[in-house]
Amino acid sequence: MKPLNPIATGFGESVFTTLTRLANQAGAINLAQGFPDFDGPEWIKELAIDAIKTGPHQYAPSMGAISLRQGLADFYLEQYKLSLDPAQEILVTVGASEAIYSTIVALLAPGEELLCFEPLYDSYLASARLHGVKICPVTLPFPGLEIDWDRMEDLCGPKTKALILNNPHNPTGKVFSQAELEKLALFAQKHDLYVICDEVYEFLTFETPHIPLASLPGMRQRVVTISSMGKTLSLTGWKIGWAMGPHELIKPIHHVHQFITFCLAHPLQIALANTLPRLKTYLPEFRAQYFKKRDYLIQGLTSLGFKPQRPQGTYFLLAQVPNGQTDVSFSQELIHTKKVAALPLSSFYLESNQGTQLIRFCFAKKMETLSLALNQLRGGL
Ligand SMILES: Cc1ncc(COP(=O)(O)O)c(C=O)c1O
Incomplete structure (x- = not known):
């Protein structure tokens, strides 16, 4: 058979799909996935x-x-x-x-x-x-x-x-x-x-x-x-x-x-x-809900020794991985030992290697999900 388009075959599986599969296999709470675990109104x-x-x-x-x-x-x-x-x-x-x-x-x-x-x-x-x-x-x-x-x-x-x-x-x-x-x-x-x-x-x-x-x-x-x-x-x-x-x-x-x-x-x-x-009446409530989620996750992660960066927008925040670890090794460790998935950042970079030191948490999640994730990260599985 003739080879297929190498651009398409070169893409492989996205990091989002891989992480979701790993999280599902381990029964982990998925804070890697970039979308809400709740539905709109x-x-x-x-x-x-x-x-x-x-x-x-x-x-x-x-x-x-x-x-x-x-x-x-x-x-x-x-x-x-x-x-x-x-x-x-x-x-x-x-x-x-x-x-x-x-x-x-x-x-x-x-x-x-x-x-x-x-x-x-x-x-x-x-x-x-x-x-x-x-x-x-x-x-x-x-x-x-x-x-x-x-x-x-x-x-x-x-x-x-x-x-x-x-x-x-x-x-x-x-x-x-x-x-x-x-x-x-x-x-x-x-x-x-x-x-x-x-x-x-x-x-x-x-x-x-x-x-x-x-x-x-x-x-x-x-x-x-x-x-x-x-x-x-x-x-x-x-x-x-x-x-x-x-x-x-x-x-x-x-x-x-x-x-x-x-x-x-x-x-x-x-x-x-x-x-x-x-939307005029919906948007202020929407934003207020995310303020709460952002601050709750930042506070929780900080109390656990993470150094999360406070985002000015979106429903994502970045945190540095501990010394001696990479984004991939640390996110796998979190999945397996804490049953929480965060997204390794290296695949978001073409040039810099700073992504190897960063993971992304998504806070578009119910407060119960965030609370459970923090509890698990604290070691209370
Ligand atoms: C920065 C950015 N652009 C575009 C999209 C895709 O948006 P849509 O689902 O409307 O195609 C996303 C979804 O995660 C995103 O994060």
Whole structure:
């Protein structure tokens, strides 16, 4: 038989799948997995049931259900004063993941280069590689996680086409400051780069409000903002995402999207359109719930001798592994001796080896789950 595409066969099993398998085999509490162990509100599920009962059940417009695009345009105008034309500047996708892939394919040609901060979310690398795009990583050095501007300048060459920015940032929990975003905006303009902004945790910032890069002066024309509702509504399996930006950029992204998935499940789009007007009251409760979880886990881990880093956003936090251990050996030890799984970080890096000293805990878990995990880590199995 002829060999298959080496890019695809080279991917192997993701670290998330491996850890989940190991955690399940050991009967461990899984704080490695990056999604909630609870479901979003009943009233949103009811909206989905209503939408399934009433339809429509045929293909949605490929750009997305009109009511959802209009709802998103209204929502973003009120939230960040971002003005978007729902007819041409908002594209509904199957989760942020599809938006990321379609955007990379639409904006970059094979052989071109994409700047990216590491640790990096794994789908950026996979999407870029599948399309023959080179990822150029800029390490955010732990624990300060500041941007290395000299490295950014050094990496920027004639083939550099775009920067991908995840803000708030998985896995570090960093929220890029206004000053950093302003400098990134100037950098993008100076080097004529597009910026792909993955903002799936936009509603999960703790001390500071989220600032979309697209809202900064001079950026609207060069930014594609990607987000999704999975994390925010604790309904990750619904996979409702979107890409927003100027028509000139959304148009080719739509053209790619129409040949990959064409559209997302129509009734779920209607359910989300009907959810959006109620987000204003939902979001403060949502954030308050995560404040509690974050502080509870930090306090618990600190009392056990861990040195967790306080995240400014997302539902992840990083902790250093003890001297003499690696991320992989320590996470395996935790699974086997404490029956708690945390995610080793080395696979989030292309260049730096600092991930070998870091593990990620996810606190998108019920308080009982977090309490049980801390109890087990304390040795009270
Ligand atoms: C940074 C980041 N981007 C994108 C995604 C994927 O989002 P979705 O489930 O909407 O495809 C995730 C999911 O974990 C994520 O952490």
